[in-house]
Amino acid sequence: MLVRTAHAKINLALHITGQRSDGYHLLDSLVVFTQLGDQISINEALDASSLVSLVIEGPFAKGLDKGRNNLVSRAALALGNQVAEKHGKPQPVEIKLTKNLPIASGMGGGSADAAATLIALQEFWGSEIKFENLALELGADVPMCLHSKPLRAQGIGDEVTLLESKASVNIVLINPRVEVSTPEIFNRLATKNNTPIFNDQPKVLSSVLEINAMRNDLQAPAIEIEPSIQEVLNALQKTEPQLARMSGSGATCFGLYSTQQLAQEATNQIQKQNPAWWCVVTTTTVS
Numbered sequence: 001m002l003v004r005t006a007h008a009k010i011n012l013a014l015h016i017t018g019q020r021s022d023g024y025h026l027l028d029s030l031v032v033f034t035q036l037g038d039q040i041s042i043n044e045a046l047d048a049s050s051l052v053s054l055v056i057e058g059p060f061a062k063g064l065d066k067g068r069n070n071l072v073s074r075a076a077l078a079l080g081n082q083v084a085e086k087h088g089k090p091q092p093v094e095i096k097l098t099k100n101l102p103i104a105s106g107m108g109g110g111s112a113d114a115a116a117t118l119i120a121l122q123e124f125w126g127s128e129i130k131f132e133n134l135a136l137e138l139g140a141d142v143p144m145c146l147h148s149k150p151l152r153a154q155g156i157g158d159e160v161t162l163l164e165s166k167a168s169v170n171i172v173l174i175n176p177r178v179e180v181s182t183p184e185i186f187n188r189l190a191t192k193n194n195t196p197i198f199n200d201q202p203k204v205l206s207s208v209l210e211i212n213a214m215r216n217d218l219q220a221p222a223i224e225i226e227p228s229i230q231e232v233l234n235a236l237q238k239t240e241p242q243l244a245r246m247s248g249s250g251a252t253c254f255g256l257y258s259t260q261q262l263a264q265e266a267t268n269q270i271q272k273q274n275p276a277w278w279c280v281v282t283t284t285t286v287s
Helices: 071-087 109-125 132-138 182-187 208-212 219-225 228-237 260-273
Strands: 002-019 025-044 052-057 093-098 151-154 159-162 170-175 243-246 253-257 278-283
Touching: 002 109, 002 170, 002 243, 025 109, 025 170, 025 278, 052 071, 071 093, 071 109, 071 132, 093 109, 109 132, 170 228, 170 260, 182 219, 208 243, 219 228, 219 243, 228 243, 228 253, 228 260, 253 260, 260 278
Parallel strands: 052 093
Antiparallel strands: 002 025, 025 093, 025 151, 151 159, 170 253, 170 278, 243 253
């Protein structure tokens, strides 16, 4: 069995800077990935009648499509077709997705799952297919998830610049167990031509002080749609984090803390007061 983690994607900052004629939004985002994530497991298939079979389990497996529309299946079939063209038909596989992250939560779960699937199958099949273009066809967030390291994402998310980070960050993730519609949030944006995060091209992950001066342009419209996001942010602020903000299009919010102990104490406090919320403490990956 080959196992890989699909690391959760956290937007420390997300500025919407425009919109293309095809409808895609332009962004400038400071992104980190957490050690926590979904899990992709690859095994040889017992039934070789199909190239890919998908099994989904885990705390957030309910309701997920197990068929060909699932991003994991789409990624596996797309890569399998390319491998077949270059090397001949690959070994049929059974893929198990252990869904540890809430669905539609602003952490890039589906994109991370697809990226981890591409990486795992590349190794399992022993192929050397260049799948960057394939990743973008699967979704705008998939290319950045191939890296799972601190980065700046621009364009529609496909223009990636890796950033140096020498130490991991202690981070608390909270989701009020609600799903929000990303298209609806974008539709509620007051303006889609906002300033970028940087005027230059940084090489190092920004300090917490610098990140505090940034923003998530999707946070305000998301709160309009789902007020519980503001409740989560209020609960985080009471624990005095270095920074509290919503990730992506929500509804997951995060808090940054200087020590693992402070992060754990914050998690315990918030979980005690809000037992229905999903609360975890983790750390970020490093470059």
